[in-house]
Amino acid sequence: MARLFDNLRTGAWVSRERARLVGLAVLATSLFGLLYILATATGLNDYSGRPIGSDFSNIYAAGTYVLEGEPAKPFDPAAQHSREQAIFGAVTPFYGWHYPPFFLGLAALLATMPYLLALAVWQGVTLVLYLLAIRAVLPIPPPLAGKNGPPSWLSFPFGGGIEKLWLLLALAYPAVFINLGHGHNGFLTAALFAAALLTLDSRPILSGVLIGCLAYKPQFGLLIPLVLLVTGRWRVFIAAGVTVALMALAVTAAFGVEVWRAFLASGEFTRTVVLEQGGTGWHKIQSVFSWARMWGAGLPLAYAAQAATTVAVATALVVIWRGRSRFAEKAAALLIGSILATPYSLDYDLMLIAPAIAFLAADAARHGPAPWQKTLLAALWLVPLIARSFAQFTHIPLGVPVLLLSFVWLLDRAFRTDAPDIIESQTA
Known part of the structure; x- marks a missing residue:
């Protein structure tokens, strides 16, 4: 038992070779799953009758309404479902449109293409943006750098050349394939968030613009203004506010005021049916609120538990961002805290954890791993693989506890780390 504890503390069990083998296994299995879905599909629907890329169907359907000059229709659940059935068949399940009007323009652009092409473009472009963001976080040397020296712990020989372990792990990260399967926006969210953090001090206006663009997922922007205010990053704060405005x-000029009325009215359906009644499925939602509801808590208790978590995370973020933590730890804390602070975060939204892992891995590469760091990174990387299925069959959530443990570790680091509050160079 003492040896096991020591291995977990030091992370000795997280070897480069083991990471490579696990990454290859997950990547191969996930690709096989995606190929199976495509091979067994009929037209635009998969083997179970759902649209290929399931949740992307609501983006595409909404885009068709915008192209027809009816941008408020996607916010009407009955109208949205009717359009989805018209495109994908009468037995198509309902995929609700819960985004602010900011997202309608992009939906319309995608709807100008045939559905499968639009899905491929959407996922392909945003996947590349995600990979570029992860690459920018990591201090990876150029291919020929260090040729005569020891290899980087972030690289390994593969396929006859020098490939990067980061690329394997970034592609094999289990939330990637959840996102691909749902045709969702996790790649874009992760890329915007990571890029905003990387440019926070070097290019504050750009950082603010990127943060403003995250307004299409407003539940993840709750804590960003707080961090900007308590650290005095006024230019970023103002740029973000101006971008949203x-x-x-x-949007108002393009679609009219009515689209905002429709959006606000649709909030009642989103709150009651999707969140409070768990229409999406408690096992899919990765939040304290969903955890409480899964275990039978009433709405007042579930909201109280989520509110207490949000306040605690916000308070801790103030401590972390005003404390002595290195920037990579602060960035990871904001990414993880942004998920913990909202009651509505699904397992494909765990894409936000990918840049958090990258920031912490880069920090470990520069300064050496702290106690428990490698084990926590491994747990964060693995948890999307089993979070949904394990909770579905056992009613025991894994995602939120792993996020909470990681956040507490980052808070503890704020009292132990002695480093200036600067953004270290993220590229070679």
Whole structure:
């Protein structure tokens, strides 16, 4: 038992070769699953009758309404479902449109293409953005750098050349294939968030613009303004606010005021049916609120538990961002805290954890891993693989506890680390 504890503390069990083998196994299995879905599909639907890329169907359906000059229709659940059935068949399940009007323009652009092409473009472009963001976080030397020296712990020989372990692990990260299977926006969210953090001090206006663009997923922007305010990053804060205001004006000019009324009215359906009644499925939602509801808590208790978590995370983030933690730890804390702070975060939203892992891995490469760091990184990487299925069959959530443990570890680091509050160079 003492040896097991020591291995977990030091992370000795997380070897480069083991990471490579696990990454290859997950990547191969996930690719096989995606190929199976495509091979057994009929038209636009998979073997079970759902649209290929399931949740992307609501983006595409909403886009068709915008192209027809009816941008408020996607916010009407009955109308949205009717359009989905018209495109994908009468037995198509309902995939609700819960985004702010900011997302309608992109939906319309995608709807100008045939469905499968639009899905491929959407996932392909945003996947590349995600990979570029992860690459920018990591201090990886150029291919010929260090040729005569020891190899980087982030690289390994593969396929006859020098491939990067980061690329394997970034592609094999289990949330990637959850995102691909759902045709979702996790790649874009992760890329925007990571890029905003990387440019926070070097290019504050750009960082603010990127943060403003995250307004299409407002549940993840709750804590960002707080961090900007308590650290005095006023230019980023103002740029983000101006970006959101300009996007709102553009949306209003393009679609009219009615689209905002429709959006606000649809919030009742989203809150009651999707969140409070668990229409999505408690096992899919990775939040304290969902955890409480899964275990039978009433709405007041579930909301109280989520509110207490959100306040605690917000308070801890103030401590972390005003404390002595290195920037990589602060960035990871904001990414993880942004998921913990919202009651509505699904397992494909765990894509936000990928840049958090990258920041912490880069920090470990520079300074050496701290106690428990490698084990926590492995747990964060693995948890999307089993979080949904394990909770579905056992009613025991794994995602939120792993996120909470990691966040507490980062808070503890704020009291132990002695480093200036600067953004270290993230590229070679």
